[in-house]
Amino acid sequence: MADPIVSLRKIGKSFPGVRALSDVSFDIANGELHAICGENGAGKSTLMKILSGVICDYDGELHVSGQKVQFQGTRDAEAASISIIHQELNLVEQLSVAANIFLGRELRNSIGLRSDAAMESAAKKILVELETDIDPRALAGSLRVGDQQLVEIAKALSLNSQILIMDEPTSALTESEVARLYRVIAKLRQRGATILYISHKMDEVFQLSNRITVLRDGCFILTENTSDTNANEITKWMVGREIESLDLGGRSAPGDVLLEVKNLSMAWPGHARGYRLKDVSFHLRRGEVLGIAGLMGAGRTELMECLFGAAEHTVQGTLLLDGKPYSPNHPKEACNAGIGLVTEDRKRLGIFPAMNVKQNISICSLDSTLLAGLLSSKLEQEASSSMVGNLQVKTASLESAITSLSGGNQQKCIVGRWLLTQPKILLLDDPTRGVDVGAKSELYRLINKLCQDGLGVIVTSSELPELLTLSDRILVLSEGRLTAEFRREDATQEKIMRAATQ
Amino acid sequence: MNQRSGFLAKLGIRPNEIALILAIVAIIGITLGADANRSYWFQWETNSIEIGRQTALLGIFALGAMMVIVSGGIDLSSGSMIAFSGTVIACSMIYLQYGPLGSLLFPVVVDSAGKSIATDMAHAGLFVQSLVVIVSIAMGLTSGFFVGTLHAWLITSIRLPPFVATLSTLVGLRSMARILCEYTTSTYQNSKKAQVNIDHPFFTWLRDSKHVYLWVAVFFVLAALTWVILSRTVLGRHIYALGGNEQAAKLSGIRTDRLKWFAYVFGAMTASLASVFYLANEGVCAPVNQGRGHELNAIAAAVVGGCSLQGGIGTVTGTFLGALFLRIVIDSVSKIIKSGADIWEGLIVGIVVVLAVTFSQLQQLRGSGRRLFPGALGVCAIITLSLFAALIAMSTWGEKQAAMTMIGVFVVLFVYGFTEKQKARG
Amino acid sequence: MNQRSGFLAKLGIRPNEIALILAIVAIIGITLGADANRSYWFQWETNSIEIGRQTALLGIFALGAMMVIVSGGIDLSSGSMIAFSGTVIACSMIYLQYGPLGSLLFPVVVDSAGKSIATDMAHAGLFVQSLVVIVSIAMGLTSGFFVGTLHAWLITSIRLPPFVATLSTLVGLRSMARILCEYTTSTYQNSKKAQVNIDHPFFTWLRDSKHVYLWVAVFFVLAALTWVILSRTVLGRHIYALGGNEQAAKLSGIRTDRLKWFAYVFGAMTASLASVFYLANEGVCAPVNQGRGHELNAIAAAVVGGCSLQGGIGTVTGTFLGALFLRIVIDSVSKIIKSGADIWEGLIVGIVVVLAVTFSQLQQLRGSGRRLFPGALGVCAIITLSLFAALIAMSTWGEKQAAMTMIGVFVVLFVYGFTEKQKARG
Amino acid sequence: SEKKEDSTVGNAANASSNAKRRIVFVVNTDDPFWDACREGLKEGERHFKLADSGLSASMEVPDGSIKGQIDRLRQLASQSDLAGVALSAISADNPSIAEELENFQKKGIKVITVDGDLLRTKYRANRKYYIGTDNETAGEILGKAAAGILASRNKTAGGYAQFAGYTDNDNARSRMDGFKRGVGTAFIEKDRISDETDRTRAQENVRNALSNHPDLVALVGIWAYNAPAIARTVESAGVKKNMTVVTFDAQEAAIQEMEKGNIDAMLVQNPFDMGFQAVRLLSAMVLNNDSVEKEMFPNTGTDADIYTTGLRLVVPNSGSPLKAEDFDAKVVEFMKLDDFKKWLTKYNLKSS
Ligand SMILES: Nc1ncnc2c1ncn2[C@@H]1O[C@H](COP(=O)(O)OP(=O)(O)OP(=O)(O)O)[C@@H](O)[C@H]1O
Ligand SMILES: Nc1ncnc2c1ncn2[C@@H]1O[C@H](COP(=O)(O)OP(=O)(O)OP(=O)(O)O)[C@@H](O)[C@H]1O
Numbered sequence A: 001m002a003d004p005i006v007s008l009r010k011i012g013k014s015f016p017g018v019r020a021l022s023d024v025s026f027d028i029a030n031g032e033l034h035a036i037c038g039e040n041g042a043g044k045s046t047l048m049k050i051l052s053g054v055i056c057d058y059d060g061e062l063h064v065s066g067q068k069v070q071f072q073g074t075r076d077a078e079a080a081s082i083s084i085i086h087q088e089l090n091l092v093e094q095l096s097v098a099a100n101i102f103l104g105r106e107l108r109n110s111i112g113l114r115s116d117a118a119m120e121s122a123a124k125k126i127l128v129e130l131e132t133d134i135d136p137r138a139l140a141g142s143l144r145v146g147d148q149q150l151v152e153i154a155k156a157l158s159l160n161s162q163i164l165i166m167d168e169p170t171s172a173l174t175e176s177e178v179a180r181l182y183r184v185i186a187k188l189r190q191r192g193a194t195i196l197y198i199s200h201k202m203d204e205v206f207q208l209s210n211r212i213t214v215l216r217d218g219c220f221i222l223t224e225n226t227s228d229t230n231a232n233e234i235t236k237w238m239v240g241r242e243i244e245s246l247d248l249g250g251r252s253a254p255g256d257v258l259l260e261v262k263n264l265s266m267a268w269p270g271h272a273r274g275y276r277l278k279d280v281s282f283h284l285r286r287g288e289v290l291g292i293a294g295l296m297g298a299g300r301t302e303l304m305e306c307l308f309g310a311a312e313h314t315v316q317g318t319l320l321l322d323g324k325p326y327s328p329n330h331p332k333e334a335c336n337a338g339i340g341l342v343t344e345d346r347k348r349l350g351i352f353p354a355m356n357v358k359q360n361i362s363i364c365s366l367d368s369t370l371l372a373g374l375l376s377s378k379l380e381q382e383a384s385s386s387m388v389g390n391l392q393v394k395t396a397s398l399e400s401a402i403t404s405l406s407g408g409n410q411q412k413c414i415v416g417r418w419l420l421t422q423p424k425i426l427l428l429d430d431p432t433r434g435v436d437v438g439a440k441s442e443l444y445r446l447i448n449k450l451c452q453d454g455l456g457v458i459v460t461s462s463e464l465p466e467l468l469t470l471s472d473r474i475l476v477l478s479e480g481r482l483t484a485e486f487r488r489e490d491a492t493q494e495k496i497m498r499a500a501t502q
Numbered sequence B, C: 001m002n003q004r005s006g007f008l009a010k011l012g013i014r015p016n017e018i019a020l021i022l023a024i025v026a027i028i029g030i031t032l033g034a035d036a037n038r039s040y041w042f043q044w045e046t047n048s049i050e051i052g053r054q055t056a057l058l059g060i061f062a063l064g065a066m067m068v069i070v071s072g073g074i075d076l077s078s079g080s081m082i083a084f085s086g087t088v089i090a091c092s093m094i095y096l097q098y099g100p101l102g103s104l105l106f107p108v109v110v111d112s113a114g115k116s117i118a119t120d121m122a123h124a125g126l127f128v129q130s131l132v133v134i135v136s137i138a139m140g141l142t143s144g145f146f147v148g149t150l151h152a153w154l155i156t157s158i159r160l161p162p163f164v165a166t167l168s169t170l171v172g173l174r175s176m177a178r179i180l181c182e183y184t185t186s187t188y189q190n191s192k193k194a195q196v197n198i199d200h201p202f203f204t205w206l207r208d209s210k211h212v213y214l215w216v217a218v219f220f221v222l223a224a225l226t227w228v229i230l231s232r233t234v235l236g237r238h239i240y241a242l243g244g245n246e247q248a249a250k251l252s253g254i255r256t257d258r259l260k261w262f263a264y265v266f267g268a269m270t271a272s273l274a275s276v277f278y279l280a281n282e283g284v285c286a287p288v289n290q291g292r293g294h295e296l297n298a299i300a301a302a303v304v305g306g307c308s309l310q311g312g313i314g315t316v317t318g319t320f321l322g323a324l325f326l327r328i329v330i331d332s333v334s335k336i337i338k339s340g341a342d343i344w345e346g347l348i349v350g351i352v353v354v355l356a357v358t359f360s361q362l363q364q365l366r367g368s369g370r371r372l373f374p375g376a377l378g379v380c381a382i383i384t385l386s387l388f389a390a391l392i393a394m395s396t397w398g399e400k401q402a403a404m405t406m407i408g409v410f411v412v413l414f415v416y417g418f419t420e421k422q423k424a425r426g
Numbered sequence D: 001s002e003k004k005e006d007s008t009v010g011n012a013a014n015a016s017s018n019a020k021r022r023i024v025f026v027v028n029t030d031d032p033f034w035d036a037c038r039e040g041l042k043e044g045e046r047h048f049k050l051a052d053s054g055l056s057a058s059m060e061v062p063d064g065s066i067k068g069q070i071d072r073l074r075q076l077a078s079q080s081d082l083a084g085v086a087l088s089a090i091s092a093d094n095p096s097i098a099e100e101l102e103n104f105q106k107k108g109i110k111v112i113t114v115d116g117d118l119l120r121t122k123y124r125a126n127r128k129y130y131i132g133t134d135n136e137t138a139g140e141i142l143g144k145a146a147a148g149i150l151a152s153r154n155k156t157a158g159g160y161a162q163f164a165g166y167t168d169n170d171n172a173r174s175r176m177d178g179f180k181r182g183v184g185t186a187f188i189e190k191d192r193i194s195d196e197t198d199r200t201r202a203q204e205n206v207r208n209a210l211s212n213h214p215d216l217v218a219l220v221g222i223w224a225y226n227a228p229a230i231a232r233t234v235e236s237a238g239v240k241k242n243m244t245v246v247t248f249d250a251q252e253a254a255i256q257e258m259e260k261g262n263i264d265a266m267l268v269q270n271p272f273d274m275g276f277q278a279v280r281l282l283s284a285m286v287l288n289n290d291s292v293e294k295e296m297f298p299n300t301g302t303d304a305d306i307y308t309t310g311l312r313l314v315v316p317n318s319g320s321p322l323k324a325e326d327f328d329a330k331v332v333e334f335m336k337l338d339d340f341k342k343w344l345t346k347y348n349l350k351s352s
């Protein structure tokens, strides 16, 4: 193997309470695509933050193309031709797409003033390369999660650096967009760029990477040539135990109708299409998992929000819950009616950063922790610890800050939050985004169990295989319209994609 | 200390609160030392009465400010609210006495000399007196409720930023109070007045330093109540959630609008409760400048007590200690600097607030391993600090000393900054 | 209107700015109609001069406030900064005249009558005069630089929330100014003074209404400069980014600390620039209450001009119009309500600020099909509004009219709320 | 040294070092008016050798709100080295202030009022003596002066406006009422405008008054800083020739404006003397030598407890229609500007 372009030597990093990394040492060869796998909280992002100069105080040494480096900030890293796509979105919503792409590296004109025109055209080029039609002048805030993610990617590409780090770049992308990204990656590698790629999606990892490095609990486990290994082996290394293959069969036949949706529509003022949802009708049975497929922007989130009474526009159509009419105007009413929603955008809509793990889990079910009208910390403790147990959340303690948990573990806390409310219907909007394999299978099993207890579950996902394993029926949305419905037996990825794009 | 903090932590007392307690003790100690006539020792009674009075006066609506801040908002209007509610109370009393009802409550009687006189407040029966007071104070509190509602409505329905909404009531309410005052006096006492004297026996009684314990009691009860709400009820937990992440709170099925309503009403009503004591304390209702700027003291108390203006963080204990701390500092300044203390007060309060807040987050500062005087900004900061030190020294001792101070401070800080830099390097 | 806005949009003028322009025109129209002696018409010259003077006075440091707000911070200290910098200027002038250098600059000369007198400022040569003024103003601006640095340091290195940092300077600087003033006067004019009279010919010249064009010119130049910085330079772009999402800005390798430094220094220095005109305008340096509370006017101007206190949003044009708007409103109030206008001013400013900000976001309000008077809060809000309307009506016309107003407003709003509710249902 | 003495903490230091007993003068707000008074205080302290009898005199300057003055009194009450208090009451009939003074007396601390008295009908007993001038008479005199000037400019009717920090503050109100009486019913009071002591506002107010009431013939400055505010605005509006400007107190700026001919008459109190006499009286009361009290308060009856410090009516050096003989010399001293300035320089004062 050629001498490595990046080599990590005994890298260690600890945050108050947690040791995120300890003596991680491995090499990254020039021009390879190096995948890094690990459970939530394994330390992947932390390592990448170190490598890209976001975290500057750490133990150990970092060598880039031969010589030792000690980055004082992201600028230094960029100078060393390292750029990163962060796991969490980091855009300035008030600024245009172009402005975001060139933030910190603005182009100047002859007399040293900023030249927006130049930046816009340059941005346009990159976006075209990404095969999207995002308008460089559009405000970043007006884009959807998916498009925002693409802007992040464009931003990283615009540096066209030698070493590109991608921390779960596809977590918010749908198949078609992922496919585009692959093509871009291919181009980059022709240019001879080195790519570090983090993902929880095994198929991606195996499709793209030359070599795979596995981290567990902040420790280096091993580096393997992709060709010499397989998914099960890697997951085994990640989790540190066998994951018995999921068989979600043996689920009792769906019961009577729980939720009935009759031509639900939602207006969308000031947009060509005019609506976000149009005449969507379906039903959900007790003990059934209803999957909703669709491209990014198909309106899955909106649909969920309508059912949860959180829609920001007026909604037409009728909903029947247990045969009774049900028109929620506020999430509270949805909760009372026994519906829970695990939101899509964890960072923005999920966690309470100022609260600890316990409080984050118990927030929705406080009424059940009352003693004589007052909160009982004991009951609260019990409730949340039970969830932390069931979902195997990796946390120092119930009192540690939620922000100190890794993305995936935060997600588990939020699922737990809703399970505590013992809902009749659980709406999961992309629940496994950024959740590791182990946790995923736990979630699957959990969902399964819930259904057996007669819960109705509606789940969206950016991963079709997930939907196919999970759901009894799959609805397909396309541009806010319901275009197809499949039973699990006769659903295939091809059929679904066709319906989603018609 | 660690041991203690561990123990106190069990009582739910946070490190910055311990810091405050220590600071308070320290200041009392210093004052005892520096005050030539040891009045904290020889006149501890009068002193504690005065500090108690002042702390209650500030603390009551500081609690309100804290509630609003924790819910993720800010209330700039409490100073004007005090003036407004005070005016409402005063005007209701005038109305009850001189308005249409007056003749009923205060009948014209015939005195010993046989000539008929109208009974005035002082000579009215206890029943009438208390009736008047109760009704008027009720009116004041009601006005608080409505102003709070207005805030909540402007913020939730009109979507004004809290700063803007309460900024406009800050200017609006005071002028409203003046209008009301002039109207009532000119209509019912047929002489337009910008101030109304409060000679009602109840307020006189309340003002008497023998009854200050009542002020403190009210403050304590309110504090206890607030504490229960915030740390033992669902409502309180939801308010923390609201302050922490509003959208998430809404999507967790929390009625955020109602919470805001509660928070702002609480803020405004504590202000109107405070106004009762302001009236008693000053014996006058002066819409023009009563409580003017005091909202900042309240916010300062809350912040010194550890509230985060981002919302979601803050405790009753902290706010309580914050208010006490500020009052004691102000008092001790006037004890130590015997005459002309007033021109120093602001400066010292300012410095003390900075120190308090800094101290409360010393851990994070240490932890973050960031430099205190980084780069060019650091150098300029050092120069700034030495200049201000010099300015203070100059006006205390004179110019030579000032020069020396400046050089001294500069050298010390510069050396510190330098070593710090070396550390960062190595 | 749409057409126009389309056209103006090309000029980079935003809808809320158009709204402001229209509002300004409207108010002028109303004043022309309501003001019995049509002074806007017959005395348009004096009026425009005065409005120009006032707008410049406010606008200069409103621009600073805007810069700080856009960068995601807030500066509560500008009022005190004006007093402090003013004091620094005044004290430097005293020092140069009566201090050790005095004898050089102001030699003792022999007058016609043959007896020797010390030249005073008025009789000193133009060179000396301008030297004194330039040096002093330079000192003032420098003090602004240092205070700004202090703010930036407290916020970036000590990690104080901007609100707290500038709150402490709000109280601290004023008292510092008083100390400095008393020290300088008592040392160099051996009589302790609470304020210093500004009799320097330059300031007298500047005060003259014939030279107000200069004030306006300075304001315009500063505005133009700020505009270039914010919308044509990288620095400006970074400031918007900082205000919009600090985290993202950091991760893009932007030196956020330096940006904050710039923003706060800009804020403080505009305040000290304003202080020059304050001195000229009031002809005295009065640390006790010069510019007291004016920081709020500046912030109000910025907010009315469309700045978001969350940061990242705000324009020079907006702030400019905001300042002009506020000044014109205040002026027209006093034109329309002939006598006793002062008690109404606050109320009207408050209402106007609310309306302006509401108007600027009418689109969003419409768009989101949210109700204006939802549920219990809505009902209480309606009651509140009718009560306040009644209060105003009462003090303008009397009690019967008040009752009618109250009922009227209540019915109207209630009906509106009801229909709204029906719409939301259907 | 001299300067040392003056600087704030200077006497803070020597107050605390050798535990003196203090005579404290609590004023209403920080205003140049009190600079002269402070000088008088210092002069008195020197002249009556307070140091020898273990006394010191100092001035307390609250923030101008009623609460400010009350708090300051309470703070003093909680200090044990207090011998005497002189107070310029910010509000004459404020019960809290009255009670605090009562408490002082109960503790055996000597209490007098200076410049601003308590409501004599109600709180006469709450202070022993009053030193100062009756604001109402002062106002009346200025009113007479104004009437005289107006007459000389053959203005027989018209309106006037009065400007003050707070139009309902006691000294402001009595001055205004006094003026109203003095100037007579021929002239109508158009407006009383308050500026909350904000000088920018003060100037605006004058401007607005001018444009709102075209029939104004006279402007009255009630508080010290209103004088320059009026004078300058009148000058820049170019209406000086048909506008009569009369003001209270003589700020540095006001004096200059009178020199420029922008002010027609100033009614000047004597804060310096107030300070001086306050020290004299209080020290005497503390060291209970009655001779001084007898000397200062010879007469008996209703005004047995009032010592009037001089009033001065200052007019421009030339061209003033007013004559000394028009005014009762016992009540007010008629002065040309130059004589007045001489007097100021004698005590190295800038303002009065
Ligand atoms: N800012 C922080 N403060 C405290 N602890 C942190 C912080 N960031 C990360 N951690 C901890 O470091 C560990 C590694 O976090 P990291 O985000 O690197 O995990 P990850 O592998 O990226 O997980 P995921 O796949 O969910 O993104 C986790 O245990 C997390 O709790
Ligand atoms: N913030 C936004 N501003 C403008 N349009 C939006 C916004 N968010 C969503 N949309 C539009 O609403 C529709 C639904 O978007 P949304 O992202 O909710 O779809 P989705 O199916 O939930 O996609 P995903 O859940 O994968 O992000 C899309 O057509 C999108 O263009």
Ligand SMILES: [Mg+2]
Pocket: A044, A045, A046, A087, A167, A406, A407
């Ligand atoms: Mg990660």
Ligand SMILES: [Mg+2]
Pocket: A300, A301, A302, A344, A429
């Ligand atoms: Mg979605």
